[in-house]
Amino acid sequence: MTRPLTIALDGMGGDIGPDVVVPAALRVLETAGDSVRLILVGQEDALVGRLRQAKAGSDPRLVVRHASQLVSMDESPAQALRVKKDSSMRVAINLVKQGEADACVSAGNTGALMATSRFVLKTLPGIDRPAICTMLPTVRGYTRVLDLGANVDSKAEHLLQFAVMGSVLANVNGIERPCVGLLNIGEEDIKGNEQVKEAAQLLAASDLNYVGFVEGDGIFLDNVDVVVCDGFVGNVALKSSEGVAKLIRHYMTQEFQRNLLTRLVGLIALPVLRAFGRKIDPRRYNGASLLGLQGIVVKSHGGADALAFANAIQVAMLEAERKVPQQIDAHLAALHAERQAL
Amino acid sequence: MTRPLTIALDGMGGDIGPDVVVPAALRVLETAGDSVRLILVGQEDALVGRLRQAKAGSDPRLVVRHASQLVSMDESPAQALRVKKDSSMRVAINLVKQGEADACVSAGNTGALMATSRFVLKTLPGIDRPAICTMLPTVRGYTRVLDLGANVDSKAEHLLQFAVMGSVLANVNGIERPCVGLLNIGEEDIKGNEQVKEAAQLLAASDLNYVGFVEGDGIFLDNVDVVVCDGFVGNVALKSSEGVAKLIRHYMTQEFQRNLLTRLVGLIALPVLRAFGRKIDPRRYNGASLLGLQGIVVKSHGGADALAFANAIQVAMLEAERKVPQQIDAHLAALHAERQAL
Structure with missing residues (x-):
């Protein structure tokens, strides 16, 4: 019998903590089969109290693992790494490292999550820093954009690695030969910076399956599966996209609230x-x-x-099922071997 | 008697050309007083034909100036500069240089407009490359964002110049002491690249009136008058913002068209x-x-x-009235003098 697919959840992370993570875990278990197991990591009292409040019956698929500390949303990554060795975030990542969990999910602060993940799990061979990737809606479906802030001043070589990842x-989302676009600017006489030109080559x-440059609007309007930047x-x-969406919502609400008729x-x-x-x-x-770690870490907003949060757990489950780090590792190794052969 | 405020219009630029520029000019003259004069630059036949079609009576405030060539939307800036010395774009810019016009407006290709403007008008002392600036809506009103693509790999010193411009x-838009924000990223452990850190200092x-970092969503949601990047x-x-706005429009139309009831x-x-x-x-x-040229050039979409296009003409008129290049020059000189004194 194989071990059930196990996801560790940082129960205390995010602006809200257990009041979001516990209901999210219960929601996922409602539709998940017996082959899934969730580990709620955090202050036992708080987590058990929240479970009781939700009138959750005993479920062998849901386990609570105590962790005495919290990483706050504005804590510096260095501080979190040095002082918070028994934080819910750190323990959740440790569970992945130790092989007790196949992935972890945290809504905690991105800097601390990134730094702790790198420290505990290490990056894959040939990866300097992990990248952050999210899905975004497009006119035809979805696209994936990376990196979203883990790497500044990325070199061309990094952009290539992002494309692989x-x-x-x-692939994991069912796209056999994904189209990859490189984010660039069009309307000026230089047409991009050195880094982008080199990455294009x-x-x-x-x-x-590299299809060329994509401009900012192309993220949402072009038919590209991966956008690299x-x-x-x-x-x-x-x-910026989030800001515009909020602005549009603000104006629309304003117009509909103008008077009784509207x-x-x-x-x-x-x-x-x-x-x-x-x-x-x-x-x-x-x-x-x-992406780019020797283990799966998913960051929830x-x-x-x-x-x-339940959606973020589903993302982690899919990546764990499909063994994303191993796939990335294999692709990078092939890329490397191909170059050696040249 | 002072000479009327004169704006040269590239009559052939943009995807549509005279069919947009001529009606726009007529629209502006409807509400403009006697102290305004517009020069329509381009192929005389096309422009006069379009004026006749609009049944425009003779108006001393509207002048046609022949130019035999066109810069196409996909022409390389170098090609436009070398070969198109009698293009509508070039002649419109020449009119500014020669003092016959106080500003010019073109919907022509950005790269060619930028290269030709720099070549003909030259940049202000201390400015390496002009910057492109536009207004964007926010929850509280408007903000200005620059640079929008003229400068890649800008140094900290350039970001400071953008802030001045x-x-x-x-100021010209009536804000006495504008708040300036510096575009940065927040959610990671490096918090920006070297260029941004140095520019902040x-x-x-x-x-x-520098107020600190602004994230992407802050362009639209924060209360900042100028965003520098x-x-x-x-x-x-x-x-990206344009792309999201289009995506939202697409989805909204789709929902309202779903069936007879919707x-x-x-x-x-x-x-x-x-x-x-x-x-x-x-x-x-x-x-x-x-911005940053010894003359006023406004780029229409x-x-x-x-x-x-009429709106772009109004932007040019306001900048000409308020002598924006002279104001920028004075501010930059003051900045320079202040540093010398240190």
């Missing part, structure tokens, strides 16, 4: 607006992957609710 | 949706400024319609 993730020479640029692109119209349009809202609901895309 | 533009030491990053932020709801909600649409209408923000 993003392609593996797209590396990508074209690789065995990836430097972490600074990717982070700004992601956050409120009435809003009421009539509510089912349509809700259906539309579900389509672009960021909770559906929650769960960013830290700090402000995620139970639905969103 | 953006502040002058905000320069900005803090300057006499500008490298051109690669700014271009990606702008285009179409009916859409019809009822139409006035509210239109009012909302006007608020985020990109045409209202058309007209990007090329290539796909702009008459309303949008």
